[in-house]
Amino acid sequence: MNVHIASPNLKMNTYLRQFAEPQGYLDFARFGPVSAAVSGRMAESARTVHTQSAGGLQQLEALHGQARGAVARLLEAAESEVAFVSSTSHGLFAAAQALSHRAGVVLVPRSDFPSNIYPWLRAAERGGPQVRWIDGPVTADTIRPLLDGQVTAVAVSAVDSFTGVLAPLATIKELIGPGRVLVVDAVQALGAVEFDVEAADVLASGGQKWLRAGWGAAALLVRDRVSGMLAPGLGGWSGVQDPLDGQPHPHPPLPGAAAHTLTNPDPAAVAAYGVAADLVLQMGIRRIQSRITDTLAALLDTAAAHRAHVRDPRPGGGIGSFSIPGANPAGLHQSLEHAGLTTTIRDGWIRLSPHASTDPQIVHVLARVLANQSQPS
Secondary structure, three states, X not given: OOOOOXXXXXXXXXXXXXXOOOOOEOEOOOOOOOOHHHHHHHHHHHHHHHHOOHHHHHHHHHHHHHHHHHHHHHOOOOHHHEEEEOOHHHHHHHHHHHOOOOOOEEEEEOXXXXXHOHHHHHHHHOOOOXXXXXXXXXXXXXXXXXXXXXXXXXXEXXXXXXXXXXXXXXXXXXXXXXXXXXXXXXXXXXXXXXOOHHHOOEEEEEOOOOOOOOOOOEEEEEOHHHHHHOOOOOOOHHHEOOOOOOOOOOOOEOOHHHHHOOOOOOHHHHHHHHHHHHHHHHHOHHHHHHHHHHHHHHHHHHHHHOOOEEOOXXXXXXXXXXXXXXXXXXXXXXXXXXXXOEOEEEOOEEEEEOOOOOOOOHHHHHHHHHHHHHOOO
8 A cells, every 4th residue: 555645735835835945956865954844843842842841841742642643644554553763774773673583584685775784784793684685676576586484574665765766565565475574764755755655564764854854753663463573672661661660670562663662762853753744644645746756757858858868767756866978977966066956976876856845947957057068178
């Protein structure tokens, strides 16, 4: 099942007024400038802890509950299946350690972003499942030959941070079956595109990119259906029952995703995350994705029209990459920056990642820069 929201009640122009990033900002895969609503929540949280004591703490705790409810709706999950940690990496390390009591193998894409590589390598070093690499694109065809009786988990990104290709999570989950755990890094998808969230057994996603919630909090989803396969590997005092009741420790773990939390998360960051999730719920992810997809397609078509090699013309996610044959990638990146276009350069490729708030007319700026690149010196 895809992440989707029915009956959005925000008009697009109202939604767009939430944002104030520079016109040429095309780097949401690195960081998403926050909305006015998130900025306001951050400021209010700061005032709360500045001027109030116990009452302020209670307010923030109430906002934690609201945030968890919003994220649960966004992920089509029960609230008990959602917890908050500090970052995507934190959540993935929790997942790796939750599986480290089981011998076997975890399949990991060799070319994935490092946040989905090092948790599994570190767990393997400490006796957890050994890493078996997935080479090439993440598809059923690349995974199927690697499956055997040793494989206990598959860990992938919902959207590839370099190519923008959307992973076929539902197909992968069907292939690996209910006896194996599908772990998903969703930071390049959540808030930007529909994806097969129901297929994810465990999911981690920070809010600093497409969700536009800032740093400091990440959602950790742990489905009840895999709870019996996991141990609370990073579960700290916040993940156990009645930790301060005066009884000797250890205490039993909490039910649900909370069992995998190390300590209480930053309440202000969680509150901001909840506001960002609620804004996506109100707007509707399909409407957000439609604008992202249209703008990205126009940018990539413009690049192709100026002799660029486009990595994946229709990647599925909000990320696209191109290069100009014979051009100096660093020089091209600098030219784009001088023209007011904020992009990322990765391994000689220019990565573009617009959002719904990106002005579609920015394609004309890109065209001018690329036209100058084509002129003889």
